[in-house]
């Protein structure tokens with residue numbers, strides 16, 4: 275195995291793909307704490323993550339549930355208001371919100387973002403997603419437009435955010451088929467300079483083109499470790515051609531037990547109690563509307579939102595984490611089965627191994 279970990283490189287950024295929605299991230303009724311979506315538990319998880327020296331927390335933005343016996347994601351905490359409460363109760367961890375481009379006007383998003391950056395003294399980040407779910411958007415009368423146009427609109431959206439956050443108040447103008455900004459004025463300015471961290475979670479050609487030109491982080495979901503290597507290289511290469519540097523992160527499903535067989539038994543329990551109806555509602559919508567989820571199996575969605583499974587003993591999991599870091603991945607927003615307990619255990623079980631490896 276290559277040992278890029280000895281070269282000078284930023285340490286691995288660790289975060290959580292937070293359970294701010296009910297039954298989110300694993301479509302199964304096998305769940306140690308079905309109420310983990312509540313604010314009270316999210317705050318406990320956030321504090322445990324801070325105690326474990328994690329770098330960031332990342333939510334899911336959902337407006338409606340996906341049916342089935344769990345009505346997956348139906349109880350969901352909206353991600354700007356969620357971030358506001360968590361940021362004011364934490365001290366050092368970065369917390370993202372996720373905006374669906376067609377739902378909030380960019381001036382409103384820029385204003386909310388500046389506010390959150392002030393509340394947190396520069397610890398807020400934004401994931402800009404184009405929006406794929408007809409199930410959610412039909413409730414609002416919002417049309418899911420074609421993929422390419424959707425990303426052109428997202429590109430305009432990010433350019434507007436950057437203009438509003440960086441140009442002299444009252445001077446920013448922008449016109450495109452979707453927005454007309456005249457004398458854009460958003461004050462206070464964000465604390466982060468030049469602007470808060472901007473990410474996009476998409477893996478298609480359209481998404482890669484956009485992130486490499488405009489985003490700080492690219493959140494991707496490769497189906498396995500080899501694909502991760504290729505995708506990271508591709509995105510970083512494109513950014514380099516645009517004279518930019520970009521960071522990549524992915525959401526693995528991380529599960530460890532004393533023995534490998536125990537860990538896989540746990541995974542089997544998740545699959546045995548899989549919520550097939552919710553899963554199909556989710557996967558069919560995403561398959562039609564995305565340009566990057568063609569290699570994911572239903573099983574991958576069932577155990578961790580389509581993320582790479584990292585299942586085994588703590589040593590095996592640490593080794594998989596090292597491998598993906600060696601493939602160029604800069605960060606992981608981990609999906610856990612039992613978020614609070616796993617966050618506490620990660621600190622004692624896996625962090626020391628990663629520290630010994632020199633990647634944390």
Ligand SMILES: Cc1cc2nc3c(=O)[nH]c(=O)nc-3n(C[C@H](O)[C@H](O)[C@H](O)COP(=O)(O)O)c2cc1C
Pocket residue numbers: 333334335336372403404405406407475476477478479480481493494495525563564565566567
């Ligand atoms: C890490 C990650 C987080 C995402 N978060 C959300 C979200 O909160 N809400 C949402 O509707 N879609 C979310 N998505 C879906 C993406 O916005 C996008 O539709 C999907 O990755 C397909 O990308 P593509 O259009 O480039 O193929 C997320 C995707 C990834 C990889």
